[in-house]
């Protein structure tokens with residue numbers, strides 16, 4: 139059996155019941171085949187076996203008391219996947235669906251994404267099956283304090299630097315940081331996405347969405363095109379979706395649809411982002427409200443229908459596997475030309491195949507959404523240097539990083555004979571640096 143197939147088969151056998159982890163590993167390792175063939179020394183060093191095995195997996199109990207005095211127990215996770223090129227870096231996700239498979243797939247992706255940024259950050263991910271929906275600020279604080287009361291001993295500014303992800307935004311990072319600082323008596327850059335008054339960086343809030351649009355704009359530019367006048371569908375209405383919408387609109391696109399986990403809104407005149415921000419960021423209410431407030435907008439129950447709306451560019455920005463084969467076919471039939479993944483692994487393996495066979499320019503998550511973690515690394519740099527860069531400075535660095543990622547994955551795909559296949563290109567460009575570092579470190 140070929141090396142990649144053998145490692146994948148062993149991974150599935152040793153880690154049963156982890157479908158998302160299997161999916162991410164399959165996409166990555168298949169994309170790496172051209173590199174593996176050129177480097178027989180990797181197999182001798184069991185490089186892939188080590189690459190897919192986290193350096194450390196931390197599981198812990200998170201007990202907390204709600205406003206009525208009821209005691210709850212959630213699961214806490216931190217997977218410290220790979221520190222070959224820098225301290226573990228990656229977000230925390232609070233969502234009822236969180237399990238080890240999901241955290242491992244996110245951690246594995248994060249290794250290559252972080253490498254693609256060109257900055258010295260390793261890969262990690264964590265979170266909890268805690269559901270922040272409907273909880274009071276006090277309950278969120280209690281939960282975050284309990285979570286950090288265990289997590290603090292495993293992280294540090296030079297060891298592991300968590301950040302936000304689904305269900306973890308500025309409010310949660312504030313509570314987590316407050317508890318870390320209290321326990322350790324250290325005001326350091328141990329978390330990113332911090333508030334601007336206590337060590338955060340300008341542009342971090344906007345970074346993932348902006349970065350997604352910057353890299354998509356570069357792909358358009360390479361084909362003599364731009365966002366101007368394009369119709370865009372964006373899924374989700376959280377941090378990534380909102381700022382992708384903002385930047386796409388600034389570049390002259392018309393965003394016609396967004397969703398949350400209950401259903402989608404369609405506004406043929408173009409989404410009014412001020413209304414979405416009021417509903418989602420200020421009121422923490424449901425996107426359904428939009429149709430009550432904006433004339434001519436429609437609300438539809440359920441998420442899947444969003445992919446039947448004709449568009450030039452689709453930017454999935456909610457969650458894994460939100461675009462399946464059926465949705466991908468509907469997008470292609472309606473003329474989609476570009477798909478940029480803002481979420482992590484939003485397209486199933488079958489959906490990716492549909493896009494690539496149809497000649498859609500497909501920008502995979504680990505490249506397309508790397509702007510968030512890249513700006514986190516810029517936040518770490520500012521923390522270490524006791525500096526505070528302007529919005530324009532950070533935004534210019536972010537744009538430059540995204541443009542470089544586009545050209546690096548494009549060049550890697552060409553070099554390894556798979557021109558235009560950015561899934562392979564991103565995996566290869568990200569992997570080479572990590573592989574070199576791991577080889578240099580010996581068998582560890």
Ligand code: NDP
Nearest residue numbers: 303304305346374375376377378398399456481482507510
């Ligand atoms: P948020 O919590 O801010 O927003 C998540 C959005 O996705 C919400 O609209 C949410 O709807 C929706 N959503 C979540 N789960 C589901 C689901 N199972 N089905 C349908 N909709 C769902 O998270 P972010 O915007 O930060 O993250 C979105 C995606 O981007 C994730 O895949 C994340 O991993 C990825 N990402 C985030 C980065 C960041 O910097 N924040 C960086 C790189 C990637 P509802 O409110 O109803 O739950």
Ligand code: 2IT
Nearest residue numbers: 228229301303510511514
């Ligand atoms: O998936 C991701 O890259 C993130 N959630 C951001 C991670 C980070 O450390 O900023």
